[in-house]
Amino acid sequence: xxxxxxxxxxxxxxxxxxxxxxxxxxxxxxxxxxxxxxxxxxxxxxxxxxxxxxxxxxxxxxxxxxxxxxxxxxxxxxxxxxxxxxxxxxxxxxxxxxxxxxxxxxxxxxxxxxxxxxxxxxxxxxxxxxxxxxxxxxxxxxxxxxxxxxxxxxxxxxxxxxxxxxxxxxxxxxxxxxxxxxxxxxxxxxxxxxxxxxxxxxxxxxxxxxxxxxxxxxxxxxxxxxxxxxxxxxxxxxxxxxxxxxxxxxxxxxxxxxxxxxxxxxxxxxxxxxxxxxxxxxxxxxxxxxxxxxxxxxxxxxxxxxxxxxxxxxxxxxxxxxxxxxxxxxxxxxxxxxxxxxxxxxxxxxxxxxxxxxxxxxxxxxxxxxxxxxxxxxxxxxxxxxxxxxxxxxxxxxxxxxxxxxxxxxxxxxxxxxxxxxxxxxxxxxxxxxxxxxxxxxxxxxxxxxxxxxxxxxxxxxxxxxxxxxxxxxxxxxxxxxxxxxxxxxxxxxxxxxxxxxxxx
Amino acid sequence: xxxxxxxxxxxxxxxxxxxxxxxxxxxxxxxxxxxxxxxxxxxxxxxxxxxxxxxxxxxxxxxxxxxxxxxxxxxxxxxxxxxxxxxxxxxxxxxxxxxxxxxxxxxxxxxxxxxxxxx
Amino acid sequence: xxxxxxxxxxxxxxxxxxxxxxxxxxxxxxxxxxxxxxxxxxxxxxxxxxxxxxxxxxxxxxxxxxxxxxxxxxxxxxxxxxxxxxxxxxxxxxxxxxxxxxxxxxxxxxxxxxxxxxxxxxxxxxxxxxxxxxxxxxxxxxxxxxxxxxxxxxxxxxxxxxxxxxxxxxxxxxxxxxxxxxxxxxxxxxxxxxxxxxxxxxxxxxxxxxxxxxxxxxxxxxxxxxxxxxxxxxxxxxxxxxxxxxxxxxxxxxxxxxxxxxxxxxxxxxxxxxxxxxxxxxxxxxxxxxxxxxxxxxxxxxxxxxxxxxxxxxxxxxxxxxxxxxxxxxxxxxxxxxxxxxxxxxxxxxxxxxxxxxxxxxxxxxxxxx
Numbered sequence: 001x002x003x004x005x006x007x008x009x010x011x012x013x014x015x016x017x018x019x020x021x022x023x024x025x026x027x028x029x030x031x032x033x034x035x036x037x038x039x040x041x042x043x044x045x046x047x048x049x050x051x052x053x054x055x056x057x058x059x060x061x062x063x064x065x066x067x068x069x070x071x072x073x074x075x076x077x078x079x080x081x082x083x084x085x086x087x088x089x090x091x092x093x094x095x096x097x098x099x100x101x102x103x104x105x106x107x108x109x110x111x112x113x114x115x116x117x118x119x120x121x122x123x124x125x126x127x128x129x130x131x132x133x134x135x136x137x138x139x140x141x142x143x144x145x146x147x148x149x150x151x152x153x154x155x156x157x158x159x160x161x162x163x164x165x166x167x168x169x170x171x172x173x174x175x176x177x178x179x180x181x182x183x184x185x186x187x188x189x190x191x192x193x194x195x196x197x198x199x200x201x202x203x204x205x206x207x208x209x210x211x212x213x214x215x216x217x218x219x220x221x222x223x224x225x226x227x228x229x230x231x232x233x234x235x236x237x238x239x240x241x242x243x244x245x246x247x248x249x250x251x252x253x254x255x256x257x258x259x260x261x262x263x264x265x266x267x268x269x270x271x272x273x274x275x276x277x278x279x280x281x282x283x284x285x286x287x288x289x290x291x292x293x294x295x296x297x298x299x300x301x302x303x304x305x306x307x308x309x310x311x312x313x314x315x316x317x318x319x320x321x322x323x324x325x326x327x328x329x330x331x332x333x334x335x336x337x338x339x340x341x342x343x344x345x346x347x348x349x350x351x352x353x354x355x356x357x358x359x360x361x362x363x364x365x366x367x368x369x370x371x372x373x374x375x376x377x378x379x380x381x382x383x384x385x386x387x388x389x390x391x392x393x394x395x396x397x398x399x400x401x402x403x404x405x406x407x408x409x410x411x412x413x414x415x416x417x418x419x420x421x422x423x424x425x426x427x428x429x430x431x432x433x434x435x436x437x438x439x440x441x442x443x444x445x446x447x448x449x450x451x452x453x454x455x456x457x458x459x460x461x462x463x464x465x466x467x468x469x470x471x472x473x474x475x476x477x478x479x480x481x482x483x484x485x486x487x488x489x490x491x492x493x494x495x496x497x498x499x500x501x502x503x504x505x
Numbered sequence: 506x507x508x509x510x511x512x513x514x515x516x517x518x519x520x521x522x523x524x525x526x527x528x529x530x531x532x533x534x535x536x537x538x539x540x541x542x543x544x545x546x547x548x549x550x551x552x553x554x555x556x557x558x559x560x561x562x563x564x565x566x567x568x569x570x571x572x573x574x575x576x577x578x579x580x581x582x583x584x585x586x587x588x589x590x591x592x593x594x595x596x597x598x599x600x601x602x603x604x605x606x607x608x609x610x611x612x613x614x615x616x617x618x619x620x621x622x623x624x
Numbered sequence: 625x626x627x628x629x630x631x632x633x634x635x636x637x638x639x640x641x642x643x644x645x646x647x648x649x650x651x652x653x654x655x656x657x658x659x660x661x662x663x664x665x666x667x668x669x670x671x672x673x674x675x676x677x678x679x680x681x682x683x684x685x686x687x688x689x690x691x692x693x694x695x696x697x698x699x700x701x702x703x704x705x706x707x708x709x710x711x712x713x714x715x716x717x718x719x720x721x722x723x724x725x726x727x728x729x730x731x732x733x734x735x736x737x738x739x740x741x742x743x744x745x746x747x748x749x750x751x752x753x754x755x756x757x758x759x760x761x762x763x764x765x766x767x768x769x770x771x772x773x774x775x776x777x778x779x780x781x782x783x784x785x786x787x788x789x790x791x792x793x794x795x796x797x798x799x800x801x802x803x804x805x806x807x808x809x810x811x812x813x814x815x816x817x818x819x820x821x822x823x824x825x826x827x828x829x830x831x832x833x834x835x836x837x838x839x840x841x842x843x844x845x846x847x848x849x850x851x852x853x854x855x856x857x858x859x860x861x862x863x864x865x866x867x868x869x870x871x872x873x874x875x876x877x878x879x880x881x882x883x884x885x886x887x888x889x890x891x892x893x894x895x896x897x898x899x900x901x902x903x904x905x906x907x908x909x910x911x912x913x914x915x916x917x918x919x920x921x922x923x924x925x926x927x928x929x930x931x932x933x934x935x936x937x938x939x940x941x942x943x944x945x946x947x948x949x950x951x952x953x954x955x956x957x958x959x960x961x962x963x964x965x966x967x968x969x970x971x972x973x974x975x976x977x978x979x980x981x982x983x984x985x986x987x988x989x990x991x992x993x994x
Contacts, residue, residue: 080946096861098884100792222545340540468885501888
């Protein structure tokens with residue numbers, strides 16, 4: 001306890017008198033213990049304004065005025081106009097005038113695309129075709145076309161096989177009308193999208209009709225309009241905006257082919273389709289009028305898959321060319337879409353008629369092949385852009401490969417999903433394709449793109465060196481070193497090595 | 506410019522945002538409204554078809570939003586106060602109503618809760 | 625075996641090279657020009673045909689026999705160390721076997737009936753061609769040199785076109801050149817020292833690393849690297865710079881049309897050209913009254929580059945392009961073309977430095993205390 005006396009001078013220390021403190025009883029006596037308005041407490045406060053007295057505090061306003069922060073004036077540049085950043089992000093540059101012109105560079109053509117001697121060399125895409133390829137959005141922004149003089153692709157084994165198929169379907173009488181159906185898979189950067197691009201280029205060379213869906217995700221990400229198909233089918237949804245976009249892509253890219261074909265079927269649902277008009281005009285009406293886009297697309301598809309004219313329209317009929325359909329990023333079509341139905345439930349991607357149409361082509365046709373005039377379906381999966389849960393697709397693709405290899409679905413070797421795993425039966429159903437009754441129609445295959453061979457890697461690297469981007473002597477030892485570094489010739493990794501910037505030593 | 510429920514919206518804003526500008530419609534209600542009339546979430550007001558605009562307006566006019574909703578909320582508070590419940594008292598005192606601590610962080614209650622509560 | 629002998633020769637050759645490589649740097653400017661001449665020499669060279677290899681070749685030719693002591697050491701190794709378990713000294717043949725190719729080269733009859741693979745190998749080995757070409761490199765180097773940064777550089781477009789043509793030819797030839805220079809019996813070439821950039825810890829050029837890290841904000845190196853890639857791609861694909869004779873780049877670099885082909889070198893040249901060699905340090909005590917006077921202080925290479933990069937980044941902030949990387953890239957090209965304000969900034973530093981150079985080395989006066 002503290003002594004009440006100062007030990008220095010022995011005077012009594014001043015003690016605070018307890019009476020100074022306000023006694024609780026007096027505070028209570030001012031008013032009732034509980035009050036709803038708190039008016040008395042409010043009045044007991046000293047006024048803040050002093051002499052002025054005019055500034056009356058609001059109820060429960062904090063007594064201490066908040067410090068006003070000084071606003072820093074920062075001069076901000078105006079943000080760029082709307083859409084500019086996205087345009088920069090999506091810009092595709094196909095030429096670098098500084099890169100050296102490669103000597104003796106050959107173009108992709110009818111002869112070179114089947115020439116196995118050219119395997120492993122880079123072939124340039126013909127310049128007039130670039131507009132067509134751009135129209136179908138074959139090039140992707142991050143594929144690195146911008147550092148070369150002109151866009152080139154390597155002729156690898158899979159490309160040659162594809163080229164031979166294209167050649168056969170168009171030229172060979174026996175193989176005319178053949179159909180291949182492939183789901184293109186493979187590791188990251190293994191060249192799946194470029195494989196599709198090569199297929200499109202070959203399609204344009206051979207005068208096929210090319211339908212492409214460059215981003216499958218765009219159809220299910222709920223960024224374009226949708227509506228119920230009709231009163232009878234309230235659970236099916238049509239996407240007119242996306243269909244019109246597909247039609248306009250197709251018209252822009254296949255102008256030459258479509259303008260040579262004429263309407264030779266009856267289309268009661270499409271009043272705009274008059275017998276004798278070119279298919280180009282037909283497709284254009286759909287591209288311009290979104291409301292009728294889906295009907296027009298169906299009419300166009302009916303025309304292109306026709307094997308003969310409707311009665312009375314014989315004079316307009318010419319044989320239809322084969323069709324190439326490519327889809328990139330198939331995984332997004334194998335789950336629920338982001339669209340919602342009227343009950344606020346997610347709509348399954350297979351309930352969108354657009355998606356349903358292109359997936360139904362994978363099944364063998366009933367009366368005639370799904371592409372009666374021949375053609376190819378190349379649907380590529382993606383490894384970088386996938387919906388969160390595509391386990392079912394993984395299993396279904398294994399099943400496709402097993403079925404193709406001749407394993408019976410009843411046998412124990414047939415791949416099955418893990419027990420208790422959550423799977424989507426609709427995915428299994430859509431990818432289950434039994435052998436077709438028609439000889440020309442191939443079975444659904446799962447093609448896995450692996451690494452390129454040493455020779456192809458060497459050709460690819462030589463192309464870099466000749467463009468002046470790689471300043472090394474290309475030798476077998478060097479190539480096989482890089483081949484190994486690129487995970488066994490994964491072509492995207494090889495490209496990364498090829499354009500790696502270093503000053504030697 | 507598009508009129509939804511008598512209000513004018515510029516064409517460049519999202520339908521979702523336009524709906525949420527009404528008192529009483531939040532993210533969930535607006536998303537459900539959009540789904541009911543098959544409008545995708547990134548749709549802009551300018552892209553709406555005439556029928557869709559009419560549908561939305563009809564749906565909104567059936568709902569209890571804006572002033573009706575405000576009046577109802579105020580009535581509810583008033584009822585609480587008049588029946589002498591604790592909640593009503595807290596509303597009138599300008600204190601938090603739902604059992605929060607009052608030692609700190611009651612700015613919102615100070616700002617909003619008062620005898621003649623406004624919305 | 626002949627390859628063994630060659631290896632010995634190479635071992636003797638290496639010290640001579642090391643001496644020249646490790647020559648001390650005399651002065652800053654000399655060092656700079658030296659590094660550039662080294663760069664320009666390397667420009668045409670690929671790993672297979674650089675100067676080191678050629679000198680090695682020469683050495684190999686000069687001393688085809690090993691030194692006496694080395695031979696003695698080798699003999700003793702064979703006789704003493706490599707005994708078999710029963711104590712009988714073995715020969716290399718017994719120890720390692722004989723190369724089939726050697727037997728085939730001795731025995732013509734056997735060679736005829738040898739498997740096709742062997743026959744092909746022998747044929748290949750006979751048609752020895754080098755991975756490098758010895759043709760007329762020197763002439764080109766001399767051709768580049770005078771066009772350092774003067775008005776000569778853009779004198780004639782025709783000459784440039786011819787040069788680009790020769791570049792194409794060169795590169796094509798390089799790509800064609802097959803590597804069969806391995807001596808028979810060797811599966812792989814002799815190991816070289818790895819370039820610095822092959823180590824994953826130092827995989828980027830020092831300048832690139834410095835630039836990238838100076839662009840980094842909030843410790844986000846990945847974003848900075850993405851920006852760096854954009855800048856290098858821009859340098860690679862933008863049209864070659866129109867050099868301004870009043871603002872020359874450092875001499876010794878490649879001529880302007882060739883710059884975009886090697887963006888790293890392009891960037892290095894830009895930064896080194898605009899980098900100041902001094903900074904002015906304000907120091908007190910040289911004049912009365914305690915006022916500070918700027919005294920020029922020399923900068924090391926990394927410091928100089930840092931100053932230049934900082935200036936460039938500052939100047940790029942004033943541009944109006946949408947992307948940060950785009951702004952920096954445009955500023956870099958502006959520096960190369962002599963349009964940038966960075967040059968003026970350097971001139972100002974030099975001007976102040978010249979004013980204060982009388983005081984370099986002088987000791988500040990200290991006030992005497994009583």
